[in-house]
Amino acid sequence: MRKYIIGVDVGGSSIKFGKFDLSGELLEKWQIRTDTSNKGDKILENIATSIKDKVKEEEIKGVGFGVPGPVSNNIVLYCVNLGWSRTNLEKEFRKFLTDNDIIIRVANDANAAAAGEMYKGIAxxxxxxxxxxxxxxxxxxxxxxxxxxxxxxxxxxxxxxxxxxxxxxxxxxxxxxxxxxxxxxxxxxxxxxxxxxxxxxxxxxxxxxxxxxxxxxxxxxxxxxxxxxxxxxxxxxxxxxxxxxxxxxxxxxxxxxxxxxxxxxxxxxxxxxxxxxxxxxxxxxxxxxxxxxxxxxxxxxxxxxxxx
CATH class of the missing domain: 3.30.420.40 (ATPase, nucleotide binding domain)
Known part of the structure; x- marks a missing residue:
């Protein structure tokens, strides 16, 4: 079965998604509103639901996240715009997955943008x-x-x-x-x-x-x-x-x-x-x-x- 990578750029007002093949070709993109109510406690569940709705039964190799705050070793230290304090995003997001083999990686959104420009952009x-x-x-x-x-x-x-x-x-x-x-x-x-x-x-x-x-x-x-x-x-x-x-x-x-x-x-x-x-x-x-x-x-x- 063909595998895909999902990129998730989490912003304070909207969350942007990209579905990529393993060569990094963007196949589809979409976005949803960011629900920052109750200190953003529904954000990860909403992201998981949106991904499941789009990929259906297709196999996912991994999900990469860009978030508006400092990140170290997949742990979000804080995101004021989302209402998050220290969050182990990988651990919390896995609660909404059935496949434990899916790779999860997290980076600061500006760092992710820099990597994006190096990977497929001007750099x-x-x-x-x-x-x-x-x-x-x-x-x-x-x-x-x-x-x-x-x-x-x-x-x-x-x-x-x-x-x-x-x-x-x-x-x-x-x-x-x-x-x-x-x-x-x-x-x-x-x-x-x-x-x-x-x-x-x-x-x-x-x-x-x-x-x-x-x-x-x-x-x-x-x-x-x-x-x-x-x-x-x-x-x-x-x-x-x-x-x-x-x-x-x-x-x-x-x-x-x-x-x-x-x-x-x-x-x-x-x-x-x-x-x-x-x-x-x-x-x-x-x-x-x-x-x-x-x-x-x-x-x-x-x-x-x-x-x-």
């Missing part, structure tokens, strides 16, 4: 990959010698909380100040833009809006608005600083940039490289930079890779 062919996801926050993952790096407490790849800023000192959601996330995420770019609007008494299209998005700042920067340009330059300088520090520790073959900010394309990479090489030379002459290519499917591909 395919590279064995040492670092990924930055620039969205509401800043996350990412590390793959070294084809293996995900989680760290002893599952927090490897939490780039968003690297300390980089002693100037603006915006408060981070983690409670600290100066985190990369406060100046290089979508929300961080907006904070920087508002700071610069107050600092520089110059005309800017941004002044017409009571509120605006990071995309608006990037679009105006591309069109030559001083305030917006200043904001993006500062933001990407902080990001380049974090990337340079990681390069001198890990020395990856490629740095992949994903998340909503990556939609700005080569413009963002050019800004990063402008500052990055000043910080890594003379030790590093060239680093491959690339925009993530799998989009919202990176997670499920990475979850498939966990089983491969």
């Amino acid at each position: 395919k062919g590279y064995n040492n990959v670092v990924m930055f996801t620039l969205g509401t926050g800043v996350g990412g993952g590390i793959v070294i010698d084809d293996k995900l790096v989680e760290g002893v407490n599952g927090v490897a790849g939490e780039w968003g909380h690297i300390h980089v800023d002693d100037t603006h000192y915006f408060k981070c959601a983690c409670g600290k100040k100066g985190c990369l996330e406060t100046v290089a995420s979508a929300t961080g770019i907006v904070k920087l833009a508002k700071y610069n609007l107050d600092k520089y008494h110059m005309r800017s299209p941004l002044r017409r809006f009571e509120s605006f998005s990071a995309k608006k700042v990037i679009d105006n920067a591309k069109n030559g608005d001083f305030i917006s340009e200043r904001t993006i330059e500062e933001s990407m300088k902080y990001l380049a600083q974090a990337m340079a520090n990681l390069t001198l520790i890990i020395n990856p073959e490629i740095i992949v940039i994903g998340g909503g900010i990556s939609h700005a394309g080569q413009y963002i990479i050019e800004k990063i490289e402008k500052y990055y090489y000043d910080l890594v030379e003379p030790f590093i002459a060239h680093t491959n930079f690339a925009l993530a290519s799998l989009g919202n499917e990176a997670g499920i591909y990475g979850c498939c890779y966990l089983i491969k």
Whole structure:
């Protein structure tokens, strides 16, 4: 009987599934709503039911999970968005399975996305990959010698909380100040833009809006608005600083940039490289930079890779 791998990307509002053959080809994808009521106590049962409804009597080799929280040895340490505290996901999920031979693997969702890009995305062919996801926050993952790096407490790849800023000192959601996330995420770019609007008494299209998005700042920067340009330059300088520090520790073959900010394309990479090489030379002459290519499917591909 033909075997399949199921990738499960668990998010705070929806759960994405992918059904793969053993070569990693995506055969089918679907999603369900995440039920976070009662501290998410129905999530795993709902996932098992959805998988059973889709695969029927077909044989499953394994199920890979990506979850929004730190993971170590298949144990989820906590997931605030799901309502989970410390959870042995493998043990708990097996309660809903009849086949004890099914492999179960669990990773942080950003780490899974990094693995996905290495497995079937823009970083395919590279064995040492670092990924930055620039969205509401800043996350990412590390793959070294084809293996995900989680760290002893599952927090490897939490780039968003690297300390980089002693100037603006915006408060981070983690409670600290100066985190990369406060100046290089979508929300961080907006904070920087508002700071610069107050600092520089110059005309800017941004002044017409009571509120605006990071995309608006990037679009105006591309069109030559001083305030917006200043904001993006500062933001990407902080990001380049974090990337340079990681390069001198890990020395990856490629740095992949994903998340909503990556939609700005080569413009963002050019800004990063402008500052990055000043910080890594003379030790590093060239680093491959690339925009993530799998989009919202990176997670499920990475979850498939966990089983491969």
